[in-house]
Amino acid sequence: MRHSHPKAANPLREAGLKSTPGRRAVLQVLQMASSPLSPDQIHAKVGSEICDRATVYRILESLGEASLVQRLILEGKTLYLPEESNHHHHHIVCRKCRATVCLDECLISPLEKKARQLGFRDIRHSLQLTGLCSKCSG
Amino acid sequence: MRHSHPKAANPLREAGLKSTPGRRAVLQVLQMASSPLSPDQIHAKVGSEICDRATVYRILESLGEASLVQRLILEGKTLYLPEESNHHHHHIVCRKCRATVCLDECLISPLEKKARQLGFRDIRHSLQLTGLCSKCSG
């Protein structure tokens, strides 16, 4: 199968980014994580040997531009989530334990439509849904 | 009409907050504003004689808790908006000039319902819609 189907090919390459140890590590840490992580938590999990904190910020920015991760601001704290699927959807995050669940629909389009009618262009949206998950609200 | 209908009564009092010069000023500045303002812009408009910058932050926090203002994070910058109506709705903000328009509907409930079915309680949401207004996209 040589260089035919580069199956689980490096997503970094595909996004046109150089594949560096830091980037691979950050991406993996986010993919392993069960909930969104802060830049600091990511840096801690990656380890200072692999990558400096300032670099974690730079990496998160490039991964964000490449749509490999998604930024989220929860209660004023910046968190990152891997961008797994291509299909647009939203999440709900537990304010206590940060457990995260996908809510596969996106119902914003009627609002975007209205905004378009009002003359707005290049419309983007970001929806933060939070709550207390069953474990935390008990 | 003495102390009968306290018509345009002080919203601060009604919210159970002490009516201080700083709070009145911050509230008024936000109400006058045609677009969301940053804490720093608010401080500038209020004037240092009326109120210290640190106090502006404290005031914004208490006004936020009292639902007299709404916090908004646009492109990483924190902005504040007066909370005029009681009826829940969303806004769209121009990323360039920050012009703001209300989109009176809120279509999030189906998503909240789904989250509730997943066991989440005390669900809250925050939606950021941005675009370029007709003037800015021209």
Add this chain to the structure above:
DNA sequence: CTTAGTGCAAATCATTTGCAATAAG
């Protein structure tokens, strides 16, 4: 009065930046 609210200066926290050294393609 009594306590919440405030000014001021210092502390903290998150994020960014310059620059020289390093490594990916």
Add this chain to the structure above:
DNA sequence: CTTATTGCAAATGATTTGCACTAAG
């Protein structure tokens, strides 16, 4: 090779805090 990426240390910017003083109710 050539240029993007990184480490390090320092700079920045935003927000918070301690404490003594002031004013609202």
